[in-house]
Amino acid sequence: MTELRNVEAELSRFRTRVLVAGVAVFVAFSLLAARLVYLQVYRHVDLSEQAESNRTAIVPIVPNRGLILDRNGIVLASNYSAYTLEITPSKVQNLDDTIAALEKIVDIQPRDKRRFKRLREESKSFESIPLRTRLSDEEVARFSARRYSFPGVDIKARLFRSYPYGELGSHVVGYIGRINQTEKDAIEEREEEGNYRGTDYIGKLGVEQSFEQQLHGQTGVEQMETSAGGRAMRRLASSPATPGNTVMLSLDIGLQKLVEDMFGARRGALVALDPRNGEVLAFVSKPSFDPNLFVDGIDQESWQALNESPDKPLLNRALRGTYPPGSTYKPFMAMAALQTGTRSPSAIIHDPGFYMFGGHRFGSPENERGGAMDMHRAIVESSNVYFYSLANEMGVEAMHDFMAPLGFGQLTGIDINGEVRGVLPNQEWKRKYFKRPEQQKWFAGETISLGIGQGYNSFTMLQLAQATAVLANNGVKHKPRLVMGTRDTVTGELRPLPAEPPVDLGYKPGNVAVVRRALVGVTQQGTSTKVFAGAAYLSGGKTGTAQAVSIGQNQKYNKSRMEESRRDHAVYMAFAPADNPRIALAVIVENAGWGAGVAAPIARRVFDYVLLGQYPSEEDMLAVQKGTAAAPTGKPRKAADMNALLADAAAAAGH
Numbered sequence: 001m002t003e004l005r006n007v008e009a010e011l012s013r014f015r016t017r018v019l020v021a022g023v024a025v026f027v028a029f030s031l032l033a034a035r036l037v038y039l040q041v042y043r044h045v046d047l048s049e050q051a052e053s054n055r056t057a058i059v060p061i062v063p064n065r066g067l068i069l070d071r072n073g074i075v076l077a078s079n080y081s082a083y084t085l086e087i088t089p090s091k092v093q094n095l096d097d098t099i100a101a102l103e104k105i106v107d108i109q110p111r112d113k114r115r116f117k118r119l120r121e122e123s124k125s126f127e128s129i130p131l132r133t134r135l136s137d138e139e140v141a142r143f144s145a146r147r148y149s150f151p152g153v154d155i156k157a158r159l160f161r162s163y164p165y166g167e168l169g170s171h172v173v174g175y176i177g178r179i180n181q182t183e184k185d186a187i188e189e190r191e192e193e194g195n196y197r198g199t200d201y202i203g204k205l206g207v208e209q210s211f212e213q214q215l216h217g218q219t220g221v222e223q224m225e226t227s228a229g230g231r232a233m234r235r236l237a238s239s240p241a242t243p244g245n246t247v248m249l250s251l252d253i254g255l256q257k258l259v260e261d262m263f264g265a266r267r268g269a270l271v272a273l274d275p276r277n278g279e280v281l282a283f284v285s286k287p288s289f290d291p292n293l294f295v296d297g298i299d300q301e302s303w304q305a306l307n308e309s310p311d312k313p314l315l316n317r318a319l320r321g322t323y324p325p326g327s328t329y330k331p332f333m334a335m336a337a338l339q340t341g342t343r344s345p346s347a348i349i350h351d352p353g354f355y356m357f358g359g360h361r362f363g364s365p366e367n368e369r370g371g372a373m374d375m376h377r378a379i380v381e382s383s384n385v386y387f388y389s390l391a392n393e394m395g396v397e398a399m400h401d402f403m404a405p406l407g408f409g410q411l412t413g414i415d416i417n418g419e420v421r422g423v424l425p426n427q428e429w430k431r432k433y434f435k436r437p438e439q440q441k442w443f444a445g446e447t448i449s450l451g452i453g454q455g456y457n458s459f460t461m462l463q464l465a466q467a468t469a470v471l472a473n474n475g476v477k478h479k480p481r482l483v484m485g486t487r488d489t490v491t492g493e494l495r496p497l498p499a500e501p502p503v504d505l506g507y508k509p510g511n512v513a514v515v516r517r518a519l520v521g522v523t524q525q526g527t528s529t530k531v532f533a534g535a536a537y538l539s540g541g542k543t544g545t546a547q548a549v550s551i552g553q554n555q556k557y558n559k560s561r562m563e564e565s566r567r568d569h570a571v572y573m574a575f576a577p578a579d580n581p582r583i584a585l586a587v588i589v590e591n592a593g594w595g596a597g598v599a600a601p602i603a604r605r606v607f608d609y610v611l612l613g614q615y616p617s618e619e620d621m622l623a624v625q626k627g628t629a630a631a632p633t634g635k636p637r638k639a640a641d642m643n644a645l646l647a648d649a650a651a652a653a654g655h
């Protein structure tokens with residue numbers, strides 16, 4: 001009986017185990033079935049896409065960057081294709097050993113290693129970083145034969161930016177460089193990351209930066225079938241890239257070269273505008289730099305040489321350099337006097353050679369004759385006393401309010417980035433600029449020097465050129481612009497960029513005529529008479545000598561005894577032809593002395609180029625560079641012939 005009960009108990013346990021096992025198997029199969037239903041039905045589309053993506057790869061097609069042309073269609077920035085040896089650090093086990101092995105196959109210089117190290121610090125480990133650029137066909141063949149030994153290293157065909165004129169116009173054209181993290185963040189903020197897939201370079205300066213969107217183009221894509229190892233097998237579909245647009249500048253590169261050559265090794269800036277529409281004809285900053293150094297990553301030695309040079313070649317002096325305008329400010333002071341009714345053209349001011357105010361003697365070294373000064377003579381002979389007294393009569397606020405609409409101390413809004421405002425002083429400016437209360441008070445004596453373009457006045461040559469253009473255009477102001485339009489690379493369609501409407505400052509024609517006649521007088525019997533002797537046209541202009549450092553009232557300026565960096569700047573503003581101006585300019589030569597002796601000769605030859613098609617003779621060019629020129633000497637060359645030589649030289653240097 002006991003045995004029977006044991007058997008039944010054993011059977012009961014067995015049935016329980018079978019039931020539990022059956023339930024477990026049922027649950028397991030149910031879960032498996034549910035999973036299969038989930039994967040096959042609910043996740044079918046998603047998993048199908050993932051499977052397809054494992055089989056295919058989306059590869060971006062980087063667009064060709066647009067060209068940059070001058071006003072005559074001369075190419076200032078273009079592209080060429082070359083092979084690059086690149087390393088993806090995340091795929092390389094020992095980077096130093098890999099580079100050492102590559103040196104036995106490809107020529108790798110220390111500067112290449114330094115550039116690679118810097119780019120690696122700026123990039124992510126999974127990004128491909130160039131070690132050597134512009135490989136020869138022989139180097140490509142040698143590496144290709146050994147490629148299997150270098151995982152993570154590859155050769156890529158890339159488009160490189162080329163600036164065929166090198167340093168010429170570099171501050172205007174700008175350059176491109178490798179995209180940094182800040183720029184990547186900005187691209188993401190603009191939701192343009194899709195258009196920059198595969199793009200490693202972006203505009204960093206000048207037109208390259210300011211017109212990046214037009215120059216970059218639209219990125220295309222290729223859908224490729226890949227093997228299990230990720231190797232491309234065949235193209236499944238593609239959407240071609242759209243090249244960037246061509247950007248057309250108002251700049252005349254021939255005129256730009258003439259001006260840069262005339263500066264020689266000296267520092268300074270020149271801006272030339274068409275007063276009728278605001279187009280920039282020349283935009284010079286000297287010294288300059290070679291933008292080709294930045295194309296594939298500038299090496300440390302070159303960067304250090306540029307960045308630490310006392311001449312500051314990276315500074316765009318035309319856009320960011322600020323200087324006191326000196327006596328070139330006087331015509332605008334005269335215009336202010338007429339428009340505000342402060343002084344009539346015939347009012348006489350006695351000039352004894354100095355001006356006393358508050359016990360301080362303000363000198364007038366530019367005017368040796370003195371005597372009775374009306375407005376015309378005061379401008380022609382550059383009487384400081386006349387304009388000292390005018391500044392005292394007007395006061396700082398009236399001067400500020402008249403000069404601001406002319407553009408002094410204001411952003412002109414030119415179409416490249418980086419412009420600075422300069423300083424057009426008044427009482428509010430001083431309160432904001434100085435921190436201590438005793439420094440914030442405006443003193444009447446500070447007003448006096450403002451009348452001759454000294455004191456706190458500090459402007460860019462762009463601002464002075466724009467103000468000169470306003471006088472030349474009878475009080476009508478145009479916004480300066482470098483880019484006239486774009487051309488669609490695909491369709492060839494020209495798209496002019498609309499200019500902003502001009503602003504009429506409301507000057508009375510008679511008042512403008514008074515000032516313009518006086519400026520013509522400067523070139524006929526005034527401070528720049530010798531420079532414009534024999535010119536086949538009439539022009540108006542005004543010389544200026546801007547102090548680089550202050551001189552005490554009992555001290556006398558002696559150029560020969562001063563360090564070069566402390567010497568006065570030479571300034572000139574001008575327009576031509578006098579009756580119907582086609583060009584207005586402002587030029588400064590740093591620490592060069594008197595405006596008539598150094599700056600005005602540059603302006604004369606600019607006018608000869610634009611109006612007469614003439615280019616200085618070799619001997620005359622040398623005299624201008626030395627600062628010993630007056631009127632042109634020797635037989636002038638034809639500007640067209642010189643520009644043809646310039647184009648040939650650029651073509652020979654191009655890729």
